[in-house]
Amino acid sequence: MAGDHDELLAAYLRTRHVACECCGYDLHGVEGRSCPECGSRLIASVHLRVVTPEQQARERKALAAFLAKRDVACPGCGASLKGNEGDRCQACNHPLSLMELRHGELGGSWKKETRHGCVILVLVCLVSFLFLAVITIAGKM
Numbered sequence: 001m002a003g004d005h006d007e008l009l010a011a012y013l014r015t016r017h018v019a020c021e022c023c024g025y026d027l028h029g030v031e032g033r034s035c036p037e038c039g040s041r042l043i044a045s046v047h048l049r050v051v052t053p054e055q056q057a058r059e060r061k062a063l064a065a066f067l068a069k070r071d072v073a074c075p076g077c078g079a080s081l082k083g084n085e086g087d088r089c090q091a092c093n094h095p096l097s098l099m100e101l102r103h104g105e106l107g108g109s110w111k112k113e114t115r116h117g118c119v120i121l122v123l124v125c126l127v128s129f130l131f132l133a134v135i136t137i138a139g140k141m
């Protein structure tokens with residue numbers, strides 16, 4: 001149902017910093033179903049992943065090693081996760097993933113990089129389009 005989807009999407013974005021795939025805008029706290037920056041339609045999808053106990057143990061170890069060296073804020077409550085044990089925030093029980101924490105650590109720099117990537121992608125498309133056009137014209141002569 002559309003209502004359920006929008007609620008799920010808003011609830012997800014309230015607690016997470018997700019970059020718009022199109023323009024790289026930080027969608028944190030966005031209500032509604034489109035990116036406020038570029039108007040792209042936002043779709044929430046459920047991704048199921050099977051994690052073996054060995055994988056889980058490896059991820060916990062990597063997470064602990066990551067937190068032992070860095071002073072990172074919890075994406076859920078903002079508390080420092082330095083020395084946090086386990087894969088949940090000890091203050092607010094927010095599930096911690098290495099990917100999300102790494103993303104947060106980069107701060108604002110990723111937004112610029114994504115925009116840069118967009119421009120390069122557009123340029124590559126333009127170049128291949130021109131190339132195709134030249135071939136078509138040459139073929140007709």
Ligand SMILES: [Zn+2]
Pocket residue numbers: 020021022023024025035036037038039040
């Ligand atoms: Zn966007």
Ligand SMILES: [Zn+2]
Pocket residue numbers: 074075076077078079089090091092093094
């Ligand atoms: Zn927390």
